[in-house]
Amino acid sequence: MFGDFWRTNVPKSSDFDWFQQVLDEMFPSAASDIRSVPRGAFPMINMGRTDDAILVYVFAPGLKAEQLELSVQDNVLTLSGTREPAAAENGRPQRAYYRRERFGGEFSRTIALPDGVDTERAEARAAHGVVEIRLPKREEMKPRRVEIKAA
Template identity: 35%
Template structure:
């Protein structure tokens, strides 16, 4: 017969983690519906290698000239304004889930960026940003002297 030991402390910790997560989602949802902005828009993926970071950002329906990118030290800021679609007169909106309006997203990267060599490419609503690591921030191998 298999017995499972339940640790009440572990269950309580899991309960509070779940509670915090749900509370955060509810708060974000309420604020987003009231103020029309989300701290999680646009959605991004951030990948890092030893020498660079790659940020992929989804911005469907936008044009490259509607997006501003700024880099300072280890902070990447993406700012833009997505135009609302124009509706024909007499059209009533029953549900609106697609984001329209101004957004500002700032991401903290794990290293300082070489600002002179950042490359951004925008194709079919997908923004790809290559952010090379500053030379002075790259890890350096230390030689060991045998004594």
């Protein structure tokens, strides 16, 4: 019954790559893999929470803190900046690329934050190409222990 299933004709990687490129050109804003953002989105972001805060980690290798601009308004976090092209950074002459995944120029990422974030107390630190943004939760949103009294 499953014998024919295992003998299906799987496309060669070059055919699959061509098909993937066609899809990327037809639907440039659609996510083309398991990531939650479109391919090529910069910078990549991890977001999580603790009992006390929302933590956002921005992976921006090669950028200094002064090259980034961070703002929070109406529970929306916006990160923007400019990244120089790789050739310009290294002083190399221009060359013909067959594939170029690292872009240069302006970028911007916008993230909706969950309710209950105290944006007035937001903090950000940068080290080794990672920016850690800590957004504390409002006191009323933090979990609190309720004591159970014997009846």
